[in-house]
Amino acid sequence: MTMGALPVLVAGGGIGGLSTALALARRGIRVRVLEQAAAFGEIGAGIQLAPNASRVLDALGVLEDISADAWFPDYAVMIDARDGREITRIALGAAFVARYGYRYMVVHRQDLLAALLSACRREAAIALLTGKRVGVLRDFPDRVEVSCADGSVEAGAALIGADGVWSGVRAQVIGDGAPRVSGHVCYRGTLPMAEIPDRSYANAMALWVSEAMHLVQYPMRRGELMNNVAVIDSPKFRSGVAAFGDWGEVETLFATAMPRVRDMLGYMDRERNWILHDRDPPDRLFRAWQPGACHHRPPQRGVAENPRHAEGRRIDPQRRQRARRWFARGFRARCARSVRPLGQGDSPHRSQARLGGRSVQRAAPCMR
Numbered sequence: 023m024t025m026g027a028l029p030v031l032v033a034g035g036g037i038g039g040l041s042t043a044l045a046l047a048r049r050g051i052r053v054r055v056l057e058q059a060a061a062f063g064e065i066g067a068g069i070q071l072a073p074n075a076s077r078v079l080d081a082l083g084v085l086e087d088i089s090a091d092a093w094f095p096d097y098a099v100m101i102d103a104r105d106g107r108e109i110t111r112i113a114l115g116a117a118f119v120a121r122y123g124y125r126y127m128v129v130h131r132q133d134l135l136a137a138l139l140s141a142c143r144r145e146a147a148i149a150l151l152t153g154k155r156v157g158v159l160r161d162f163p164d165r166v167e168v169s170c171a172d173g174s175v176e177a178g179a180a181l182i183g184a185d186g187v188w189s190g191v192r193a194q195v196i197g198d199g200a201p202r203v204s205g206h207v208c209y210r211g212t213l214p215m216a217e218i219p220d221r222s223y224a225n226a227m228a229l230w231v232s233e234a235m236h237l238v239q240y241p242m243r244r245g246e247l248m249n250n251v252a253v254i255d256s257p258k259f260r261s262g263v264a265a266f267g268d269w270g271e272v273e274t275l276f277a278t279a280m281p282r283v284r285d286m287l288g289y290m291d292r293e294r295n296w297i298l299h300d301r302d303p304p305d306r307l308f309r310a311w312q313p314g315a316c317h318h319r320p321p322q323r324g325v326a327e328n329p330r331h332a333e334g335r336r337i338d339p340q341r342r343q344r345a346r347r348w349f350a351r352g353f354r355a356r357c358a359r360s361v362r363p364l365g366q367g368d369s370p371h372r373s374q375a376r377l378g379g380r381s382v383q384r385a386a387p388c389m390r
């Protein structure tokens with residue numbers, strides 16, 4: 023079994039995993055996506071896609087498909103939830119597009135995933151596997167192997183962890199612990215547009231804010247649905263109460279909001295909430311066991327060193343600092359590129375490269 027014959031494995035078939043698979047396939051790399059669920063699917067409703075996301079989706083060839091079901095707000099607005107005063111407003115029309123290259127759009131997550139999924143299905147280089155819960159990883163000189171919960175073993179030239187915020191791949195590759203609870207709790211609700219009595223901001227991405235709470239509202243799916251999200255920064259959590267984020271806490275924090283905002287709580291599904299989690303960026307993004315891959319040293323020293331020396335975890339502090347500076351410079355450069363108007367030499371290949379960088383940053387690949 024040679025490395026060239028092996029596909030790249032992607033653990034997780036969410037937005038991140040499918041985008042990564044497409045980006046690799048577009049570069050001629052074979053991919054096997056291993057998704058734990060019985061079917062590919064997305065939980066939740068709306069997602070906002072700024073021009074930097076659209077640029078990547080365009081490079082992947084799925085933007086047109088996604089746009090067909092999207093909604094393009096005329097402006098984004100931040101409003102004081104107590105009195106309705108507008109704090110700021112950003113027009114998302116022609117000047118915005120001229121500056122950033124793409125429109126600002128909001129889509130239903132299912133539509134986004136469906137577009138990515140059908141693009142993946144059209145790619146001969148991508149194998150999509152469901153019911154494959156990735157477990158233990160094992161490294162060999164010429165491949166990585168993962169054991170799946172169904173008893174199968176998958177071998178790949180590399181493994182990319184796109185298995186979400188609770189990533190088991192990240193736990194094994196980086197081992198920086200579980201994500202931390204941020205203290206923010208979110209309730210969501212999606213309604214047909216016809217059931218929204220007050221549509222005064224129906225052509226906007228509207229954000230009502232006050233102390234320790236905010237509420238986001240925007241149309242999606244061609245304007246047929248209204249997405250509503252209420253978020254609190256839980257005082258109970260901040261004061262150490264174990265059970266927090268209940269509906270009563272939401273009502274307390276929204277009590278000072280004006281009636282229009284309080285009314286919108288009626289759109290939320292009270293039975294389900296999302297306790298939001300966060301985590302710090304890792305010190306390193308990959309590990310490589312072939313010593314030359316990330317930690318070059320002369321052969322005469324090789325035998326004296328544990329192969330794990332090649333892991334980022336053992337990189338000395340100066341090297342780590344240099345890597346951080348390099349990463350920060352790259353990040354700034356990427357940001358600068360993403361605000362550059364369209365048509366100034368931004369080839370699809372460069373966009374794909376950025377996608378690769380972003381996925382890698384978010385996920386935690388295990389590169390050989």
Ligand SMILES: Cc1cc2nc3c(=O)[nH]c(=O)nc-3n(C[C@H](O)[C@H](O)[C@H](O)COP(=O)(O)OP(=O)(O)OC[C@H]3O[C@@H](n4cnc5c(N)ncnc54)[C@H](O)[C@@H]3O)c2cc1C
Binds near residue numbers: 298
């Ligand atoms: C309330 C809320 C609002 C948000 N709004 C926005 C927004 O407006 N715009 C935006 O850009 N982002 C937004 N985000 C962030 C965005 O949702 C996430 O960044 C994105 O969904 C992450 O996608 P992912 O594919 O990396 O992970 P996930 O969507 O978590 O997908 C991970 C996949 O991996 C699978 N998996 C997990 N473990 C395994 C395993 N062991 N083996 C195999 N498969 C596995 C899961 O089943 C799942 O399919 C929001 C997040 C929240 C919570």
